[in-house]
Amino acid sequence: MNQYVLYFSETDKSSLALVGGKGANLGELCHIPGVNVPTGFCITTQAYTDFVNRSEEFARLLEALRDIEAEALETIKEAGRRIRTYLENLDIPSPISQEIIQAWQKTGSQHAYAVRSSATAEDLPGASFAGQQDTYLNIKGENELLVHVRKCWASLFTDRAITYRAKNGFDHRKVLLSVVVQQMVFPEVSGIMFTADPVTGNRKVISIDAAFGLGEALVSGLVNADLYKVRAERIVKRQIAVKKLAIYPLAGGGTEERDIPSQEQSKQALPDEAILALAQVGRRIEEHFGRPQDIEWGYTDGRIYVVQSRPITTLYPLPELPDATSGVYVSFGHVQMMTDPIKPLGMSIWAKTMATIDSQYSIVPAGGHLYFDITDTLASWLGRKTAPALYSKSDVLLSSAIAEVIRRRDFIATLKPRKRAAGTKSYMRKSMGTMAGGMYEMLFREKLEAPDVTAISSQILSELQSELSRRSGRDRLEFLANHFGKVFMVFMDTIGKPVFVAWLASLLIGRLARRWLGESSVLDELTKSAPGNVSTEMGLELGDLADVIRPYPAALEYMKGADDATFLDGLERVEGGAAIRPAFTAFLAKYGMRCPGEIDITRPRWREKPTQLVPSIISHIQSTEPGEHRLKFAQGRVEAEQAAQTLLLRLQRKLGGSFKARLMGKLVRTYREFIGLREYPKYLMVSLLDEYKRVIMEEAARLVERGTVDRAEDVFYLTLEELTAAVATGRADRDKITALKEKYAKYEKLKPPRVLTSEGEAIVGSYAQRDLPEGALAGAPVSAGVVEGRARVVTKLEEAVLEKGDILVAPFTDPGWTPLFVSASGLVTEIGGLMTHGAVVAREYGLPAVVGVENATKLIKDGQKIRVNGTDGYVEIL
Template structure:
């Protein structure tokens, strides 16, 4: 073919650079037997480059555009408008125009054509760019064809296309535009088909929109369309819309809107047989491309024509499991209060750890997150009864989402227990056996013995440190893979019974308060300033550090601009540094292994990036008085003691009051003594992870010095097994590292579902509180009280800036977020449950909290004045 034009038959998936996404996909469609594609050709990106090269101003305009951010809409509009006007003023080079006209004559000069943009950053698996450039229909004649080709080239710089590229990180100067010229089909009915349900994500359900006339009316949102959903050849939903308008071609070119006759407006656009035929055709196309497709179709003369197919880019990836047996998966990140993606190294360490603890808990990867396979539980009657309640304490919306799955009776009936390798007892069985003997004794004994968890943690961390230090490179990495989880068994044998006892005591306190007194659970008061909570203690120590820094404003100013690598050394050069540095070093020795998102070993720890702590320290100094954090903690302890005394006093007035008061007193004492210990398992886990990270980074630095990798952090994109092999051979695949880094950036943009099935159907869960005020957001009430204040929406701890009275609004909180709780007057999170970190610490600090508020960080804007009702689970945006 010619240099500037390619026939569809000559194009395939490898021609993206020349034909753009739309052109490459059309070429692939032509190769599928039985799929009718209207004939046409593609004007290549070389033609666009030749056209743009004629301009002496284009490069400067692109440079100006590159300096405009995605949110600067006025600048986008101004610069984009100038670029479009400039391009439309240029003449198409004669050789390019000649080839386009020759191809048009070969295709049939007497026909009408659709002229569509086809960018090299369009219809891609990671970003569709659908609708960002322009399409022109029913184009007739040589002059109109060339004119509309030029308009397509200029539409590469529509306001929406510029903003979309900027938001998704595409360089404006590197995107090229081809143009598809395709013979028009004048259909009776046209529309769009998704081979997977775009709303639920279910890969087994095809979703079809259909309307009269040209599909452009539907694509552009001018008309309502019929909606049909098809599963396994059966129509499972049929929603017929009132189709009042349609777009039809004009005899001389162009299109017009026409009103659909009243008698046809409620007519089903496609008969049932045609719906099933179209769905089957969609499955063939999906199979060819190997991924769910977004397909534009038209029906004329009883035949379906496919005018475009592109990947559906909005679907959350399926779990990476072997086989195609039905399954149900729960987000591990929502349980652990960290919903960001985890890099491959972090993922592989968790896979090894969880398999060692219980081979039924091996996580599966989906969208860079870990999911736990709960198919076994839901395949049994007992599991179906207990699963929602089991997850409700971690994240209430997970419990609701599982309940939604259970209502899919046909799907649940298809679940079968997984075949797994035989081994010892499951972790759950061992835990229940261990606790069954310990809990009665702990609840009934007069003197409560609190385990020395700090000493046990120090012992286990020290043992791991020594084992890693005495092993050479490859051997120490293998030790991490094989033995990292060993400390957990010993630790949980010691701490498991008291933590479980605290949970049992909390349940009994709530139930007895309702039964004996007719009152709500008093746990919010009893939890205040509970002893032994390592996360709360960390917050207090950070407050002490802030008080050391408080008298030295020059030191705080230095810390706000300091570099991590020289942070501590630089303190010696500012006033007060001699006092501050020892205090900071002491804090980092004990808590330097922590950070937000700490379950991912690849996240930078506070000891590596101490500047992460500066915003929390600054907020503490600005929002509290010296020693106020300690006084608040002491006040909370006094409040809890008074609440326990008052509870016993009221019980004594009831029938058998003496016995009831003694029982409640024992339960309250047991709860307060042990509830703080629930933070220690994660504290130990993070401490052990940090020792492993130190060893891993020593090997990574050696690999970087050898040239096997570009920088030490490259190992984060290798699995532990791949890293071990790289240390053994001195070689690592840099292409794999680069590809995974790019994939991780894609995963960061995804919002993970709480629960999903093997079919891709996603379940978010929901709340239905009574008497919800108009416009209010519902969540789970986890810490009682009501507060009004300024919302500070914080998605990254290092960007936090809280002042006295501010309400923290965050996607989640784990122990790394604890420093902010001292400054916050209330808490709202998107993820959480009654016993998760944010809820427990909020109760300890006595601040109202609502968790599980879906999309809270998007629906609440930074600076909004909001009201948080931690008793009812309601958040209102006041103004």
């Protein structure tokens, strides 16, 4: 085998280190029956290595790239220019140039060639690197070939390639370059084919872009392309573009742009029979590689040529399912207001819990996130009627996305109920009786009794701690595996009725107010400062803590740079520490189990990382006066009582006013008394998770002592079952843990779709058409009022500092974000609905709020002045 050259027929996926991603894929394509690949060869990475390592100068230039940040564009530009200039003027060693020329002569020196880069980190499943290095077309003759091979090598250091590697964490020294030399095909039509729809993610749809001439015009964006979509061997879409120019080869080498005659510009570039034949080729290639592909192709004289294929790296992963039946999946994170990835330990706990609570709603992983399988629901007539409304209170766009799936009758017809074991539980079915009983009691009983949730929770936690203290090792973990779902159902049996009654009362208040008074926003005033909301109480108590800290600037300065492990002890050494430490300790004793993203057991709790609270404390001190938070809450309660009285007086003046006022009065009292309870299930849930985590970390510490894992946090990448086995055997799969860490680094960059289908399609959802100001961002109104202020875009709570008048703009808010609400003047989130945490707390604080604003944290820049219209549901950038 030659040292510097390999022909396509000699390469395959095992040749990646020698010929890069593009070269390896071309070798694979050559081995697929019925796929025509223009012949050629690869100049190996060994040739590149021997070329660049001829002097110490290149090593010095390469070393200068090591610490360059992706944002340092001017530095990158200058460093890249120096390296490219050096390489383009460096002689190719004779042994390398001789092998290249011999291969060129053997392949056919009379032909024109495409000279393309093929990096070892290119066209991989996790990173495409497409377009980062250069391609040269219609290269003729020995001298031009060598010149453009050298240009290809140098293009490893284009500005865009350096930036891409820096941004994605690739070591510049470890990415090598092969050069693909491929006979040119001069197509009548060329383009790109995706074997899964790149926009929707649908794996059943093939998407084809086609234009006249060489594909370079399409790839470089010089021309609009026809768009064809094929599904099940049928063309389901033809979008014919006006194609004003094309790129064609020149006789002496190189290419030129030519205008297309006006009568040809709107002609369909590729005939129907060729579209269907191309789609078949695409499916053949996809089947060979085992995943959707992005394919470059050309068509001439009735023949299809494939010049490249690479994995599509932008598709959201499909749910991991045991079979290939049709299904619909709803994002657990959008329901729970936390769309960050959940590590395997957290996933396994939730999967086990859901199986215990309600086997009709199984939960499946996809791309580091969890999804409810709602196939059974949508397979039934009743489920299709109720599902959009059921999810609308969690997230408006989620509800819309489900409704969109339901409208696709052909797909819905393929849904079949999942086969489940006899005797499986259905919490939803059981809760129907609870709801019916709650409705009867609210309407016909004089007064409903509120359960003592504090006492119930304390008893549950005390019993759990007692059980855990009596167990150890594997026995403790097996106990945990079955505890969460069971005890949570017991708690929900107690609290489910009043929570449902509060929700029902809110619906009836809104509907009756619209019918009797022509208004829909009365609930906003009635929600203010509702009693018994444990999340609101937490925010108030954090305000009390901030007021204790306020007089001691040295203590606050210490907190900004404190270490979590010694945080409380270090307070003793600063002025005011003796007064602050007991207050901080008491706060952590009550709320230390909370944190942002608290539904994931692996997230650091406030008790583990108390510095997470420091930005909220700073925000509170900067934006409020001492005691102001308590005064505002008390004022909100007064305003709610006045609003209730005004509402009842207005109703008494209407026809049948006595009955209307009496009914509304009962609904308002019921709502005010019970609405705060809706935060308690999550409070208990998080308290339980924290107790589980204490036990798990004790067992993890023992695994570290035994040498089973390197760090205690490594157990986050094990399922609860795998952790239990590791505790029992002293063995864990370290390679799997390492691989999962790498996967989760990629999952962090994924945006989970609200709804996924088994075909891979991501359904986004949309708002109904309405008149909005020009340029306004649409959302769902959840807390009335209009406010203007500076946008404070916060994606990580621990980095948030708000000043007076700032408007909080966040991807989502769960109870861990509550401390910021005291400082904010308004709220904008990307996820949410009328009854989610952020909406309820915003109404309690009287903050105008708009939720479900898609990509709000990207479209709104930190520091911009914005107007939030919480009455009509939109945001304006001023």
